[in-house]
Amino acid sequence: MVGQGVLRECLLDPEVEVVQTVGRTAAGAQSAKLREIVHADLWHYDSIEPDLSGFDACFFCLGVASAGMAEGDYERVTYGITLAAAETLARLDPQMTFIYVSGQGTDSSEHGRSMWARVKGKTENALLRLPFKAAYMFRPGVIEPLHGIRSKTAAYRAFYAIGKPVLPLLRWIFPDSILTTEQVGRAMLAAARNGASKKILESKDIRALAHH
Numbered sequence: 001m002v003g004q005g006v007l008r009e010c011l012l013d014p015e016v017e018v019v020q021t022v023g024r025t026a027a028g029a030q031s032a033k034l035r036e037i038v039h040a041d042l043w044h045y046d047s048i049e050p051d052l053s054g055f056d057a058c059f060f061c062l063g064v065a066s067a068g069m070a071e072g073d074y075e076r077v078t079y080g081i082t083l084a085a086a087e088t089l090a091r092l093d094p095q096m097t098f099i100y101v102s103g104q105g106t107d108s109s110e111h112g113r114s115m116w117a118r119v120k121g122k123t124e125n126a127l128l129r130l131p132f133k134a135a136y137m138f139r140p141g142v143i144e145p146l147h148g149i150r151s152k153t154a155a156y157r158a159f160y161a162i163g164k165p166v167l168p169l170l171r172w173i174f175p176d177s178i179l180t181t182e183q184v185g186r187a188m189l190a191a192a193r194n195g196a197s198k199k200i201l202e203s204k205d206i207r208a209l210a211h212h
Helices: 002-012 046-051 071-092 115-129 154-173 181-194 203-210
Strands: 019-023 034-038 057-060 097-101 134-139 142-144 178-180 200-202
Touching: 002 019, 002 057, 002 181, 034 046, 057 071, 057 181, 071 097, 071 115, 097 115, 097 181, 115 134, 134 181, 134 203, 142 181, 178 181, 178 203, 181 203, 200 203
Parallel strands: 019 034, 057 097, 097 134, 134 200, 142 178
Antiparallel strands: none
């Protein structure tokens, strides 16, 4: 869902020359500046390395819900896929800015009680050690999908279907806690262009960056 929103903002931005997606399925968007790589094995990138050089930024939006998953399986996806891609890109594009969509409540200590938060924290810490030009960890909380974008996770779709009527009220009460897919995308572009004041950005930081 976040990836769809980020892709939309990248394609709309006149300063972005080329956007390349890498995923198990095509994004389905239409644009002359869009290139799509359908790649089944997200733990290995050797076969597509020639197509991964020369980019200014990577917006890493892949993720999976932790509900019902054993920690080892969740880590294999959350940490394993992210670091496989990031380590490849750090070698090919050391001048790249890497932006990772983490989550509100991520545990930087890696030793907290919440399984998903520990794994996300481990992933963040590993990314921050890589030799990129810059790396930023985005920790959004609730994200409202705009422009017809839908989550692929059934539970999230149900949440948005039920919660949609009250989201404007919640945003008014808690303006720094609820973001839109549009704001997340614009904040990523802003961080790639001009950097950010901190490496780990919570919802209020992302919101401020989107309007910077």
